[in-house]
Amino acid sequence: MKLLLWNCRGLGRSLTIHNLKGICKSYSPEVGFICETKNQSRQVEGKLRSCGFKEWFIVDPDGLSGGLAMAWRDGCTIQILQHGRFFIAASVLTASSNDPYGVLGVYLSSNDQHRMAQFAELTSVSQQFDGKIVLMGDFNAISNQLEKACGGAKSPSSIKTFNRFINDNSLIDIGIHGGDIISEIEDKLEKALQNEESYWKDKSRVKWLKSGDQNTTFFHQKFRNQTRRNRIWQLTGSDGEVATSNASIASVAESYFKDIFSSTCHENPEPLFTDFEPKVTAQMNRRLQRPVTMEEVKRATFSIHPQSAPGDDGMTAKFFQSLCNILSGDVFRAVKSFFSGGRILKDFNHTQIYLIPKISDAKDMTQTN
The missing domain is CATH 3.60.10.10 (Endonuclease/exonuclease/phosphatase)
Incomplete structure (x- = not known):
């Protein structure tokens, strides 16, 4: 048997x-x-x-x-x-x-x-x-x-x-x-469950609850509720047209912010600043211009909440914090290049537009954050 x-x-x-x-x-x-x-x-x-x-x-x-x-x-x-x-x-x-x-x-x-x-x-x-x-x-x-x-x-x-x-x-x-096989399976299960919970915790963006083997369902539900609540189904553009597809909604949002952040003044603004009293002293200016250090870059990296500030690839600050020993050199060189020569990677200057509705069923850009 x-x-x-x-x-x-x-x-x-x-x-x-x-x-x-x-x-x-x-x-x-x-x-x-x-x-x-x-x-x-x-x-x-x-x-x-x-x-x-x-x-x-x-x-x-x-x-x-x-x-x-x-x-x-x-x-x-x-x-x-x-x-x-x-x-x-x-x-x-x-x-x-x-x-x-x-x-x-x-x-x-x-x-x-x-x-x-x-x-x-x-x-x-x-x-x-x-x-x-x-x-x-x-x-x-x-x-x-x-x-x-x-x-x-x-x-x-x-x-x-x-x-x-x-x-x-x-x-x-x-x-x-088969006891060894069962033990091996249990070890794999334990690791997989930890990875699953970590994934859903990151997706849910819950910052006030620690991980635990009974929390995965909670994180999953939190993520689903958050996604459902923050979903924007349509937006009305400046021309009165209603956008319903993801691409057209994105186009409405992009046009809205381009209009806000584009200057309509074509005159030279320098004369407007002639009567301004300088607030930055020579000593302050020297401190601002001194070379950036690795310690400053690390301190700035770890000052960000691990679940915040995702980039184009969706990676949050946790990615850079967890792999600091591997990535710190590349990150430091990129930051140093910007401060010393004014050069910045093109992707660094990309802006992520994430619309959060102020009210349920938001339909206008003024009803979003």
Whole structure:
């Protein structure tokens, strides 16, 4: 009998489902037990169906924690005998076996006292089975310190309690095939989820909330709401024509600002300044004309909020701050070239026009910022 066990830490993400499908395709498990689904039955059912399972039994999570699912393919006859918040007990008969197995899928508490009570209940449940029984799941316990891959050491008392549970129920550790693959997948998932959250945090432009693995949906919704609220569907040009396409709306905005910032005075303005009293002293002028330093450029770069000031390519200040060690030389040379010779890269002088409506359903340039 091929069994799949996975603490998926949330069955709602597309990357998790993608990897689960890959595991099922590679190993063709007859029965799967998945813990920490963190999703209600209606969401979990669709995910299991997409992985090739035909039937299932689901225990809903308590809020956003826990959640269990036992699923099986065609050719398996399964009878759910008992279940609770932390376990599913079933009698399993597969096409390759003549006698039914007892299968007990568990997800135990990380609290030593709670886990001790759960061990006692599992002992009682397992004694109701006749014949062979398989206990599988996340016990949140180890039988010796060498099994601990990361984090602090487990207390000797918790190890002793787990070993007593194993001995009292005459259990044998048969090992896990594919454990390294699962660990590798989990590492990739963790990195992908961090990247996903970072992306949506940048897009949402939220500056007051720190990243956390439960915030991705919030950032995504914030971005969608912001985009919807700031959308301008049409603009009326100076000629009275209504622009509705992106290109024509952009043309109206460009013409509006060209008109504002273009001078209509063709006379020499110098005579107007003859009576102005100078405010910049010689000492101030020397300070203004001294060569710019690398430290000043870095200080200016890091004074910008990471999520602000995107350029033509959409990169915010965070891009330059994160890669300062690589880009600082090029940035400094470009800034120094401007201050010493008056030369500036053409792209630096491009202006991004981003219209933010002052009112809902803005239709005129005066109704935007």
